[in-house]
Amino acid sequence: MRETDLKTLQGLQLFKKMSARQLMRLTQPASLQRYPQNTHLVTEGDRPDFLHVLLEGCVELFASHNGRQTTTDILRPTTTFILAAVILDQPYLKSAKTLLESRVLLLPAEAVRGVFREDPDFAYATIAELAQRYRSVTKLLKDQKLRSTPERLANWLLKAASVNGNTGSVTLDFEKKTLASLLGTTPENLSRALAQLEQIGVRTSGRTIAITDLNGLRDYAKPSPLIDDGI
Amino acid sequence: MRETDLKTLQGLQLFKKMSARQLMRLTQPASLQRYPQNTHLVTEGDRPDFLHVLLEGCVELFASHNGRQTTTDILRPTTTFILAAVILDQPYLKSAKTLLESRVLLLPAEAVRGVFREDPDFAYATIAELAQRYRSVTKLLKDQKLRSTPERLANWLLKAASVNGNTGSVTLDFEKKTLASLLGTTPENLSRALAQLEQIGVRTSGRTIAITDLNGLRDYAKPSPLIDDGI
């Protein structure tokens, strides 16, 4: 494991205050993997063996049931995933696959469970992390139940544009059908939603979506800190 | 605060392993409230002052946005609620109101945050609690995105019937429109969904819903431990 990766790991709020010794206990038995695009990492229903840390690339979390499938998250570095399953030693509720070539650190689940037994700082960081994730999913649920597809799209665009430093344009580095699934709709309907947003200054061209009237889009999207913000 | 209530509190996994001394620290400044039906307890967006514990009655959690409203949970004793907001000292994401006359214990938020700083057992219990809740919301999201309204209803009925000891019938102690909102639909459509389920042996009469063909209902609902179970 590279020195820079260790630094990256320590940059995460989850590991920030962990003692060097405990961190060793996690990283010693860890393995660093590089996966090509579209690699299946985790399967819904399986028992968790590792806490995953996405260091580079892009990972999709999705769930299937009864012939249907839906995306719940598109992850960017640096973040852990499937923390809750690891903590409870319960089956994964979601599957994961890479959307881009990715580097992922695998921390043995047993080691993770062991550490916060002994390290109060890590325990507290875990509490904060889980509480934030709980709130994030709650927001996804509200987004889904309280908004229409074009509204969800509009708010997603606002968030994506702000992450990109508000250049007024968003360029996807994954397929539109993945975005459709994340928004809880089909590729066909995503196309229509994008076409609909053209009226308020959203210009789509391939994988690049330009926002020409940010205020107009905001008016339409009605973003709320109780649904859309990070925490 | 009554002795029996203290016992009830200690029965919760969250407080089970907490030392008597720490528990005192929480319950000493706590206040026990009795609220009539339809009392507004908590408002979305407000800062959390208390960790609430529902001791008796029934509480609805719901969220509003842009003129729409949706129910996310219907709580039964004994359970805490709005834990994540209290931990992070962040605004509530949901509102709460009583559906029945209820008794609620209010633990000062600051005291709660203080205790798991000092009590590793409580910290660990909090981790487990939050991880479970995270998984529960994830399941709600999957339910919402992967199933139709009649399917959600069928699965809700199965769960409700099993809680009631599988007598083959479910009797609501709140309004149908609340159930409709929980299922992510309207009262009109809930009526239609119930009518539709009559074909597979679900007989509705007022607030009582009888399941005459449990296996038939299961076949239709296709319940999954990855969407429907408690944990």
Added chain:
DNA sequence: GGCAACTATTGACGTGGGTCAAGCGCCGCG
């Protein structure tokens, strides 16, 4: 009892969004 207010149901209707099919553009590969 009787009225008012509210809940639940039912029907009619409209709309959002899923489905199916065709066409287009892009890319990789033979």
Added chain:
DNA sequence: CGCGGCGCTTGACCCACGTCAATAGTTGCC
């Protein structure tokens, strides 16, 4: 270069579901 495959878009269609309105049933209150 041409072919096949895949992703995306568009149109046509249909179904699920929300909306509106009318009615019946319930509850509470004077």
